[in-house]
Amino acid sequence: MFGALVFSILFVPEPYANRYALFLTATSVLFLVGLLEDLGFGIQPKLRLLAAILSSLMVILLLEVWLVRSGVAWFDPYMAYWPVGVALTVFVTVGVANGFNLIDGVNGLAAVAAMACAVALALIAAQAGYTAMVRFALMLAFAVFGFVLVNFPLGKIFLGDAGAYTLGFVLSWFGVSILWHFPVVSPWAILLTVFWPVADTSLAIYRRVRHRSIAFLPDRLHVHQLVMRALEIYALGRGRRQLANPLTTVILAPFVISPPLTGAWLWNDNSAAGIVVLLYAVGFFGCYVLTFPVLRRMPRRRQ
Known part of the structure; x- marks a missing residue:
């Protein structure tokens, strides 16, 4: 994936090379x-x-770009102080990079999230008039699409930590760049483009804090893992992981894609985008909590 990014330099407009x-x-x-x-x-x-922190700090130092708006009216005045903006930028970009790594547990899921994010960012950039970012985001989307053709459904190649971290990092910085150059764009709309990895990571951090374990280590309680095990236990039968794995991505794909498309739609409506983020978050966490009692009541598939 990083090789595709390096190769894409050949297609970058001269002023941005x-x-x-x-x-x-x-x-x-x-x-x-x-x-x-x-x-x-x-x-x-x-x-x-x-x-990840070092990479983010290098971007800030080399390009002099960071978050200057949060989308929260009472907090935005503090963003005028660069230590606040830089700290929030590092937190967000590192968090999104880790988020993509954490959701990379079944064939195609992280790639679908990355494609949806890249396309949504391209749509936002197009509406804002950021033509260079349209090209950057679409080049990344096509690169990920090429990966998906080999990764899904049989998993002949994988993103690995290198690919997942890189995708999340690059996409998060694309979002930061859009917000830096175009104040009309809503930060909440940009957040919607990476909603799934952010929501899943937030839930994972909550579990780690609650159980006093390392915050960014993977566990077996991510949404995609629950769906895959539910398919094996209640529908397909144990030993059908090769089918349950890609089917999990098919089931979750509409929910992964919807927030980024909503972000592209509400790209310059900060209030509406903020409300939608809240609604998606309530739905995400509510469904997660309800999953356990529902599964306990379901009859298991006989082997």
Whole structure:
């Protein structure tokens, strides 16, 4: 995936080529650490987190871009102080990068989320008049689509930590860039483009804090894992993981795609986008909580 980003430099408009190269230089730090993990070097979660923080700080230093608006009226005056804006930017971009890694548990799910996000960002950029970002986002969307053709449904290749971290990181910075250059765009609309990984990660962090474990480590209670196990236990039967895995993505895809498309629709309506974020969040967490009692009442499939 990072190779596709490097190759895309050939298609970047000349005025943006140098800045795009600097952005990829910063991104390469996180990519290389993720790649080392994929190659079996056992990089500790704290080191991966530090790599993501370092990459974000490098983008800020090299490109002088960060979040200057939060979409919350009473908090936005504090964003005028660069330490606040920089800290929030690092928190958001690192969180989204980790979020994409955490949802990368079944074939195609993280890629579907990335494509939906990239297309939504392209639509927002087009409506705002940010033509360069339209090209960047669509190039990424097509690169991910090419990956999906091989990854789904049989999982012949995988994103791995390197690919998932890189996708989340790049997409989050695309969103930050749109907000930096076009004040008319709603931060809540940008949040909607990455709603699924953000919501799933928020829920994971809540579970870790509650059980006093490491916040960014994966567990077996992510939404996609619950759906996949439910398919095996209640519908397909155990030992049908090869079918349950891609079917989980098919089931979840409409819910993953809907928030980004809503964000593209409400791109410049901050109040409406904020309300929709709240509604999606209530629906997401409500459905998650209700899943457990519902599954306990369902009859298990006989083997």
